Amino acid sequence: MSDTTGKRWHDMGGQDAGPICADQHDFALWEKRVDALMVLCSGAGFFTVDGLRRALEDMGEDAFTTMSYYERWIASINQNLIETGAYTLAELGQRMDEIAARGPTYAAAQKDAGADGSDHG
Amino acid sequence: MPHDHHDHDHNHDHGGLSPSGHPFRADNDEALTYWQRMEIAVRELMIEKGHLTADQVSAQIERMDARSPANGAAVVARAWVDPAFRARLLADAGAASREMGFDIGPLHLIAVENTAQVHNLIVCTLCSCYPRNLLGLPPDWYKTREYRARAVREPRAVLHEFGLDLPDSTTIRVHDSTADMRYIVLPARPPGTDGLDEDALAALVTRDSMIGTGLPRTP
Amino acid sequence: MAERVRVKAMMPPGHVRTPAYLRGKTGVIERALGPFPNPEQLAYRLPAPEQPLYRVRFTMAEIWGDAAERPTDTLDAEIYAHWLERL
Numbered sequence: 001m002s003d004t005t006g007k008r009w010h011d012m013g014g015q016d017a018g019p020i021c022a023d024q025h026d027f028a029l030w031e032k033r034v035d036a037l038m039v040l041c042s043g044a045g046f047f048t049v050d051g052l053r054r055a056l057e058d059m060g061e062d063a064f065t066t067m068s069y070y071e072r073w074i075a076s077i078n079q080n081l082i083e084t085g086a087y088t089l090a091e092l093g094q095r096m097d098e099i100a101a102r103g104p105t106y107a108a109a110q111k112d113a114g115a116d117g118s119d120h121g
Numbered sequence: 122m123p124h125d126h127h128d129h130d131h132n133h134d135h136g137g138l139s140p141s142g143h144p145f146r147a148d149n150d151e152a153l154t155y156w157q158r159m160e161i162a163v164r165e166l167m168i169e170k171g172h173l174t175a176d177q178v179s180a181q182i183e184r185m186d187a188r189s190p191a192n193g194a195a196v197v198a199r200a201w202v203d204p205a206f207r208a209r210l211l212a213d214a215g216a217a218s219r220e221m222g223f224d225i226g227p228l229h230l231i232a233v234e235n236t237a238q239v240h241n242l243i244v245c246t247l248c249s250c251y252p253r254n255l256l257g258l259p260p261d262w263y264k265t266r267e268y269r270a271r272a273v274r275e276p277r278a279v280l281h282e283f284g285l286d287l288p289d290s291t292t293i294r295v296h297d298s299t300a301d302m303r304y305i306v307l308p309a310r311p312p313g314t315d316g317l318d319e320d321a322l323a324a325l326v327t328r329d330s331m332i333g334t335g336l337p338r339t340p
Numbered sequence: 341m342a343e344r345v346r347v348k349a350m351m352p353p354g355h356v357r358t359p360a361y362l363r364g365k366t367g368v369i370e371r372a373l374g375p376f377p378n379p380e381q382l383a384y385r386l387p388a389p390e391q392p393l394y395r396v397r398f399t400m401a402e403i404w405g406d407a408a409e410r411p412t413d414t415l416d417a418e419i420y421a422h423w424l425e426r427l
Contacts, residue, residue, distance in 0.1 A: 006351030007360040013246030013297065014361035014404075015270035020282055024261050030157050033164060035258070036181035040173055047385075053248055054355040054383035069249075069264060071156040078163055083385070087166045095162040099153075106157050111165060246359050273361065277409045293413040299357045300393055300418035301376050 009061035030106055031070040037077055047080035055079040184224070188257040192223050193305055194326035196255070197337075198319045200232075201310040214305060218255055225254040233296065234307040235333075240291050241306045242280070242333035244272035245298040252303035256331060263332065273297055283334040306331050311339045342368035344427040345396060347419060355383035358423045366427065367398035370416060378420065392421040 027035075042049055055076040056063075063072055082089060102109045167173045196218055200207040210217040214232035218225050230252055233241040245251065246269045251259035262268055271279050276293045280286065287293065296304045308330040314322060317340065329335030349364035357379050375390035382388045396419050401411030 006353050008353065011247060011360045012266055012269040013273045013359045015266070017267040017270040020262050020265060020267040020271070020279065022260075022262050022283075027258065030160050032182045032185065033178060034160050035185060036178045037160070037164060037167070037173075039181055039185075040177055041167065044172060046172070048382045050355065050379040050382035051385065053379075056248070057355060064266070067156070069261075071154075074156050074160045074163065078159055081163065081167075086172065087163075087170065091166060092159075092162055095166060096155075096158045099158045099161050104153060105151065106153055106161075109153050109158065109161055111161075246361075247357060273359075273415055274404060274407075275409050276413065289410065293410070295413070295415045297359060297415060297417040299359060300373075300379070300420070302373060302395075302418055 008057055009064070010057045027070075028106075034070045034074045034077065038073060041077060041081065041086075046084050046086055047077075051080045051083075052076050185253075185257070188223075188254060190256050190326075190328035190331065191323070192218075193252075193256045193328070193331045194323040195319070196221060196223070196232075196305075197307060197326045197331065198323035200307055201314075201322055202319055207307075210307065223255060228252060228254040229302050230255060230305060231302050232305050232307045233294070235309045237309070238290075238292060240287050240293050240333065241304075242272060242276050242293060242295045243298065243304045243306060244269060244295060246270070246273055247297075247299060250298040250303060252305050254303075255305065256328065260328070280334060283329065285335055306333045308337045311337050313340055342370065342397075344368055345394075345424040346427055347396070348423050348425060354380070356380055356423075358419055359417065361403060362398065362417060362419070365398055365402055367396040367402065370395040370397040373418060376420075378422075393418055394421065394424065395419075396424070 038052065041047060042052070052073070053076075056072055058079075059067075059072060059075065063075070067075070078092065081087065082092070099109050102111075164173070164178060168175055168178075196210065196214075199221065200210045200217075206217065206220075209220070210232050211234060214230040215225060215228055217232075218228075218230060235241055243251075244263075249259055249264040249269075251263060253259060268279065273295055276295050277287065280293075298304060308326065310322070311325060314325070317325075321340075325338040325340065327335050327337060330337045344366060345368070346366045347358060347362045347364060351360070351363065371394070373393040373395055376393045377388035378391045379388075395416050398415050398417070399411060400408035400413040400415060403415060
């Protein structure tokens with residue numbers, strides 16, 4: 001929902017909203033890796049948590065409803081790393097294609113996935 | 122609503138339980154997604170370019186896994202039994218946590234105490250700021266629109282949903298973590314706990330009681 | 341006596357950390373938290389001089405008026421000095 005008054009979608013305090021869903025999921029390995037990338041890359045000076053938040057906000061409200069929390073985070077981490085020149089879009093695109101060719105599951109797509117598809121990464 | 126996997130019910134024996142005792146989500150064996158490919162690509166590129174090592178990534182995951190509400194519970198229990206520690210905790214919760222040996226990094230931590238007159242509730246309306254370096258990763262509900270929108274406007278209705286109703290004589294004090302501070306609630310020690318040792322007291326301290334959406338258990 | 345302040349009602353787009361529901365509201369400074377680099381500049385990779393940060397306390401009545409659940413419940417938020425006007 002666009003707002004002509006300058007209030008942005010992420011600024012949620014006081015909005016009407018329904019009951020709070022208390023469901024909890026356990027974090028997948030790939031999500032923990034995203035979290036680790038956030039801590040390590042910000043610690044190494046590639047971006048600040050402020051830059052991370054800014055990129056998340058710039059994604060717009062659709063991202064909040066269609067992407068999971070860590071999907072948005074890896075998108076934001078990548079946005080920040082691209083902006084700072086850590087790697088290029090071409091390098092990223094090329095690598096993502098290579099990864100897709102490695103196998104159909106997260107485990108199989110690791111660089112040194114064993115013959116049994118186990119994850120040594 | 123944020124995308125989630127709650128309607129999946131998988132049974133995999135690919136070894137290793139998550140620290141909560143539940144199996145990892147089945148993502149390892151589900152179809153590889155665009156964002157998972159991005160995570161792998163980003164990690165590999167950053168390692169190949171010498172900005173990170175695989176060991177650092179693993180070590181950071183382990184570091185984060187070691188952080189859980191049990192750490193906060195230990196801090197709370199010590200404050201319950203040791204008045205001088207309690208004073209130090211309320212003056213500088215970061216220093217007090219480090220004093221107990223917890224590796225909380227650069228966290229600016231503030232402890233706010235519940236009394237008969239005041240009950241504290243923590244939220245981050247703008248994103249999902251949380252004292253993760255002490256308590257571990259926040260619960261999913263803490264990051265939802267529903268919690269972030271309503272906690273600042275109708276905290277009593279929110280607490281009622283969590284099963285907590287406070288008397289009108291208690292003031293609710295909501296903290297919106299908008300900047301660099303992170304908050305942990307120091308819940309009041311439950312009645313009937315005289316004579317319990319620190320470990321037994323810590324076992325009563327729930328994660329929700331340190332966010333403010335619950336009270337500690339009673340023995 | 342705690343210093344009364346009003347949050348500026350301006351509504352710039354972009355990364356600011358002053359929630360919209362507090363714009364134009366009056367509270368009291370609960371404590372000074374010290375200087376921190378301005379997140380509005382950090383977010384865009386700009387040099388970020390430190391700004392004083394304050395914890396400001398508002399009553400629910402001030403924020404929500406008649407819609408407040410309990411008017412004397414309070415809300416604390418951390419607001420940077422450049423968003424506050426002294427009263």
